[in-house]
Amino acid sequence: MIALVSLFCAVSTDNLIEIRDVSFAYGSREILKGINLNAPRGKVIAIMGGSGSGKTTLLRLIGGQLRPTQGEVSMDGQIIHQLGNDELYKIRRKMGMLFQFGALFTDMSVFDNVAFQMREHTDLSEEMIRDLVLMKLHAVGLRGAHELMPHELSGGMARRVALARAVALDPQLIMYDEPFAGLDPISLGVIGNLIRRMTDALGLTSILVTHDIHESLKIVDYVYFISNGVVEAEGTPEEILASKLPFVHQFTHAEEDGPVPFHYPAPDYASDLALIKMAGK
Numbered sequence: 001m002i003a004l005v006s007l008f009c010a011v012s013t014d015n016l017i018e019i020r021d022v023s024f025a026y027g028s029r030e031i032l033k034g035i036n037l038n039a040p041r042g043k044v045i046a047i048m049g050g051s052g053s054g055k056t057t058l059l060r061l062i063g064g065q066l067r068p069t070q071g072e073v074s075m076d077g078q079i080i081h082q083l084g085n086d087e088l089y090k091i092r093r094k095m096g097m098l099f100q101f102g103a104l105f106t107d108m109s110v111f112d113n114v115a116f117q118m119r120e121h122t123d124l125s126e127e128m129i130r131d132l133v134l135m136k137l138h139a140v141g142l143r144g145a146h147e148l149m150p151h152e153l154s155g156g157m158a159r160r161v162a163l164a165r166a167v168a169l170d171p172q173l174i175m176y177d178e179p180f181a182g183l184d185p186i187s188l189g190v191i192g193n194l195i196r197r198m199t200d201a202l203g204l205t206s207i208l209v210t211h212d213i214h215e216s217l218k219i220v221d222y223v224y225f226i227s228n229g230v231v232e233a234e235g236t237p238e239e240i241l242a243s244k245l246p247f248v249h250q251f252t253h254a255e256e257d258g259p260v261p262f263h264y265p266a267p268d269y270a271s272d273l274a275l276i277k278m279a280g281k
């Protein structure tokens with residue numbers, strides 16, 4: 001009974017993903033310095049921040065490709081960096097990943113792209129796989145395109161196929177790295193709505209890394225802003241839109257310079273230019 005109670009406690013949290021006081025450095029270069037973040041079950045959360053602020057790094061920590069130097073990342077109560085290879089493999093099966101440009105296999109049809117993981121990781125019959133693939137493609141509006149090759153798809157269609165592929169194995173979590181990048185305004189709206197609809201319909205949890213604040217505020221439940229290695233601001237879309245914090249304001253108003261600097265840290269401009277040095281001689 002005690003074991004049962006403690007098991008229940010371990011998985012009873014509403015958060016599928018919990019990030020507790022996580023720090024990470026590439027070599028001696030500190031990127032994250034004590035991040036706390038939750039992704040509650042069934043919700044869509046966005047992670048935003050300037051270029052190079054560590055958003056993709058955070059996704060890789062969740063995926064177990066990287067190990068925190070301090071703190072813990074857990075999924076369903078399991079601390080990712082403490083898992084052995086087999087357990088890590090199992091937990092990764094519960095994660096879907098959608099990269100910026102879909103990264104479809106170019107020599108495979110749309111159908112085979114979505115079927116790929118089912119064939120690799122399950123014992124399902126081809127008949128069953130066919131039905132499942134068509135169901136996933138139907139959900140993203142592309143059942144009729146299943147025979148096309150990736151080069152015959154528009155950018156928005158490719159992104160939708162990638163989404164169908166990301167949910168092929170019925171994951172609990174989907175991580176999206178820049179899902180809106182390079183899309184026209186209509187495809188942008190389509191992808192945004194699909195992310196929301198798939199999350200709700202399949203009972204998923206979605207974590208979105210994006211620069212597109214306006215598109216994401218329409219569909220997410222909660223936003224985290226990362227800067228200088230910490231969570232600089234967080235809140236619901238309503239709270240973010242009403243925020244007077246300069247950092248948040250810079251994002252919501254797409255200002256080029258502000259608390260998030262336009263320039264990557266560099267030596268003084270004048271002294272860095274050989275021309276000026278020569279003129280001074």
Ligand SMILES: Nc1ncnc2c1ncn2[C@@H]1O[C@H](COP(=O)(O)OP(=O)(O)OP(=O)(O)O)[C@@H](O)[C@H]1O
Binds near residue numbers: 049050051052053
């Ligand atoms: N493998 C690596 N080795 C060393 N440094 C790295 C490595 N990967 C990323 N970095 C550095 O870590 C920092 C954070 O990178 P990351 O890709 O997580 O940022 P990001 O917020 O996703 O950026 P963007 O929005 O531009 O994609 C960057 O300064 C980057 O140069």
